[in-house]
Amino acid sequence: MASLLRAAGTWGLFPWRGYCSRGMQGELGKGFVEALKAVVGSPHVSTAAADREQHGHDESIHRCQPPGAVVWPQNVEQVSRLAALCYSQGVPIIPFGTGTGLEGGVCAVQGGVCVNLTHMDRILKLNPEDFSVVVEPGVTRKVLNTYLRDSGLWFPVDPGADASLCGMVATAASGTNAVRYGTMRDNVLNLEVVLPGGRLLHTAGLGRHFRKSAAGYNLTGLFVGSEGTLGLITAATLRLHPAPEAMVAATCAFPSVQAAVDTTVHILQAAVPVARIEFLDEVMMDACNRHSQLNCSVAPTLFLEFHGSERALAEQIERAEEITQHNGGSHFCWAKEAEERSRLWAARHNAWYAALALRPGCKGYSTDVCVPISRLPEILVQTKEDLKASGLTGTIVGHVGDGNFHCILLVDPEDPEELDRVKAFGKQLGRSFLKSSVTTTRQVMASGLHDVWESQ
Amino acid sequence: MASLLRAAGTWGLFPWRGYCSRGMQGELGKGFVEALKAVVGSPHVSTAAADREQHGHDESIHRCQPPGAVVWPQNVEQVSRLAALCYSQGVPIIPFGTGTGLEGGVCAVQGGVCVNLTHMDRILKLNPEDFSVVVEPGVTRKVLNTYLRDSGLWFPVDPGADASLCGMVATAASGTNAVRYGTMRDNVLNLEVVLPGGRLLHTAGLGRHFRKSAAGYNLTGLFVGSEGTLGLITAATLRLHPAPEAMVAATCAFPSVQAAVDTTVHILQAAVPVARIEFLDEVMMDACNRHSQLNCSVAPTLFLEFHGSERALAEQIERAEEITQHNGGSHFCWAKEAEERSRLWAARHNAWYAALALRPGCKGYSTDVCVPISRLPEILVQTKEDLKASGLTGTIVGHVGDGNFHCILLVDPEDPEELDRVKAFGKQLGRSFLKSSVTTTRQVMASGLHDVWESQ
Known part of the structure; x- marks a missing residue:
């Protein structure tokens, strides 16, 4: 999940007011940290360097940018009070799930408070007859499917990692089953969201889990893929599918x-x-x-x-x-x-780690491009040639049924020349596809990571 | 489609400025009408009572509320200039397709300009290999399927009427095939929209028709079902399906x-x-x-x-x-x-007209309720009993595969006592379902028609 409010722009511009010290970037004032402790309890707040480091990066190449503090709320009321507190002080909020992202979405580019939601990990309600389940943000896709084992139902969306389901909502995650069962965009029925000011929103109305609805704006759809910029997802009602015979x-x-x-x-x-x-x-x-x-x-x-x-x-x-x-x-x-x-x-899900093992000590950089099916052969062949010409080590792997593929490039982060070549390759990939009127990478368009990249 | 900007609230509050006369409600100033003519040409603007009446109602019971003028733009540039003109003068805009709605969405509750989009009726681009097609707002679902006949593809969403496809987008239409193929929410890939100020927006990016994308906010999803309140849809890229063997x-x-x-x-x-x-x-x-x-x-x-x-x-x-x-x-x-x-x-698609024929001269009032599948038997049986108890004439028909059903109530619009009973029945239906945490009617929640109804 990416920084809450990062896309809102203005919030990030007035970060360190009120309780906050004027000290080094990333450090929060003592009074503010005490206020965080008053909300979630002392044991659930950390400003220790190790915790901050651990929460300042995901599994991608993007350099660690630690938050000023990490908090572990235990329930939605605490999340709401945390949001209200940060909002009132203009402090950025970064929701954090399993940290398995590949696009640097959790990097605290302007410091702030990282809200680790993994302590809220209950499966709240299974409605087998309606093919739906309500989960808290700490529940991962594998935990859910283990829980569903004897119900005759399953949840098919499967990004490589065992990501948290609400993190998958925030990033509009996809996976190998999308060609038949769709992505997160197609499998979320309702969301409980804490808005920046602390207010609670049920995007499809409290307790609802309909197969279809035309009542009001499609707020559920707006939050799916909003990368943590619109609110903290504190529960998701997901659509389940009958387990195949x-x-x-x-x-x-x-x-x-x-x-x-x-x-x-x-x-x-x-x-x-x-x-x-x-x-x-x-x-x-x-x-x-x-x-x-x-x-x-x-x-x-x-x-x-x-x-x-x-x-x-x-x-x-x-x-x-x-x-x-x-x-x-x-x-x-x-x-x-x-x-x-x-x-x-x-083996397929571990492709990322398999690629990393090709050059031990290197970092991975993954592109994420989706093209119309009819143009996929031409574009994939071209990309393969470009990759060869670049002299970089990289693999190609893709959910080709959706026209979606990744180049996993292996880079020595200490080699600026190689970093430049990777950067050039990524840019060219995005630009040539934009010209051919196909989508660009999620990195460039959605997460604002082009800037993160530029700043490296 | 419902009034553009109605949901925005403020616009409706400052309607008759600038070019507009201070005369009787619904009448636009002469200068303003001239300005409309300058945009679309004289033959494509009408302030004739017959045209205004015809555009002030759909096929529902809701009383006619005519706009001040009707315009027929020929292309997107004209739509953009019309939007800019109305916006600058604070005049409400009401997009109009086939007028086959059943919920009064086209009633000009605060007057304004009705933009009849049926002259823009080209099928712009068929991409058979990518299962997509781009249509202008005047294309209806039957016209599209006739066009697709030899392509091996079809578009499955089928509300009762031969509605315009962009009107179906605006109302998040559904139909008998939704249980397998989804509603409009699941079958729109991209939209070209004229925003209130006249700016053009491609919700998924210009020319794009991907099966999946996680780049940026899901604006396409936000416009589907927005009932004309966020902009005028001037082209839609729809997802096609292989015609069944x-x-x-x-x-x-x-x-x-x-x-x-x-x-x-x-x-x-x-x-x-x-x-x-x-x-x-x-x-x-x-x-x-x-x-x-x-x-x-x-x-x-x-x-x-x-x-x-x-x-x-x-x-x-x-x-x-x-x-x-x-x-x-x-x-x-x-x-x-x-x-x-x-x-x-x-016969199924003509159910509305069949119901109307049960009491010639009466008007129809349709409820639209969606409930979780598991509760459908209990709720349908209860509704059937309530209908009997009410003494009203009504039929029940539903897309039960989605938990969605309609009561079509037949009312003598000249009989206030009967109108009251219909009103009470509709309220009870909505209220009891809200209590049971199922959705309410689209009328009450989305279109703000409860107020229209109240004012009758």
Whole structure:
């Protein structure tokens, strides 16, 4: 999650008033810290350097920018009082979940108070008949799915990390299942939000969890992806899905990037309701083989998964295989048992760490681009060539079913020349795609991280 | 679409300045009308009583409240200049599509300029490979689907009327296919909007039509369902779906409302991917039999439709029939040929007019309530009893797959006692549902029509 109010602009301009000292940037006044303690209790406030450091960065390359203090509220009333206190003093607020972001959203670029919400970690209400659940911000996606195991339901959105669900709301997270089940944008029914002044808002009305509503502005949609700039999410009502009757996964190697991506486009155009379709280039496959002990060909590869009844599966697989063969793909290498499937997807989810292991000691920088499906083959092939030409070490991996792909670039943060090349590559990627009227990276457009980047 | 800026509040408070006369409400000053003509050309401005009357109401009971003038812009530049002109003079703007709304959204409650957008009726760009299309505001859902006939694609959202697609965006329209394909909330990729001051906004960026994006605030979602209060929608990029390989529809009669609704809930919970599941009570069935020459049992009935490959259909139907039988439903009465299916769904879409024909000369008043699926049986049965107790003539019809249903009440607008009873019934419905923490009618919550109603 990114800084609350950062996008509001003005707040960040008047940070250190009232209780706040005029001391070094990042330090809060003693009186203000005491006021924080009065809200959440002394044991739940820290100004220790270690805690501040730990909360000043995520898993990305962006340099640590620690907040002035970290607080751990225990309930929504405390969050509300914290927001009111910070608001009255013009102190920035940074909501913090698992810190597993890859875009520096938690960096305290103007200091302030980091609100770590992981102590609020209850699953508040499961409504199995209505396919919905209400969770507090500390609940992660894996904890929720473990809880749901015997209910016949599951929550499909799965970014790589075991992120907090409310952090996933704040960042409009996506994942391998988005092609069939949508992203967070499609799976949030209601939010409880603490607004900057401390007021509580239920974006779809208190206690509601309808499948559809046209009553009033779509405030839920506005908060999904607002990156912590509009309020602190203190509870989310999520849409659940029936657990598929049967699932089967497969990998398939291709002679070229073009062939793999063409296959993706053809499968989608044939309306095969594939649940997952992920692309990994040969560098990424090599890294995954090593890091996750897979034994796949070192070639451009698709990871696929099909969900449905046994009969529906047979039909989907038949069609997908036909298209794959037509594009010169290998035979499907199956993962039918739950354990095999888990191993495959764990490898995919750990792609970031696998890439990092290619150059120990280096940091990762991930781009995040989404393009119209029809232009995906051309753009991916071009990106692969640009990456080669740049001389950088990087892998390509993507939720290609949504036209979404990442370049994970490995950089020695102590090498300014290499940093410059990474920066140039990222810029070129964003700019050429803007010109081709496709989206740019989330970094540049949403999180304002271009500035963070520039300042490095 | 409802009045632009109505929700903004302040604008409506300073209406008749500058060019505007201080004459009778609803009349615009001569100079202002000349200025309108300078923008769109004389033939495209009318202050004739007939045109103003025609644009002061929709198909609902809400009394006609005519605008001061009607304009027909020919392109987005004209819309922009009209918005700037009205904005500068504090004159309310009311976007107008087909006028087929049922909630009085086009009533010019504070006079102003009605902007009829039907002359802008081009289909601007079809991207078949990306499953998207760009339409101007005058294009209706039927025109679009006729255009798409040979493309293998279709646009599934289908409110009863042949509404304009941008009007459907503005009202977050829904329909019989929502249970499988979602509402307008799920099927808009980008909007071109003229803001009150005349500025042009592309909510997802110029020319973009991605399946997914997390770049910036979800402005598209904010405009969907904003009822014309945030801007004039001048083009919409819509998400298309592959036309199903095969379709089959069926009707099924039930011994009670409870049995029909229980069946719906069980079908959903069994995750049968039904494309349509609509409930009609026995009064509605009787009206449809007469109005649309159907020959169905006069009993609580479900209309169902299944989409998919032949094999997938067989499986869906098998499961749905099992559940239906279990709940005491009749055997399915099939509509397999395209013509039969069209006749069935035309009857469903014409339910409003069929209901009106039950009491010629009367007006219709439709409630619009959405409840969690798990509570639907109890609430529908209760509503049916309340309707009986009220002594009013009314039918119940609903997109029950989404927990959404309508009571269409027939009222003699000249009978104040009956009007009072309708009003009391609508209030009770909304209030009791609010208490049970389910949504209220769109009328009460979104359109501010409670006040319109109160003032009648």
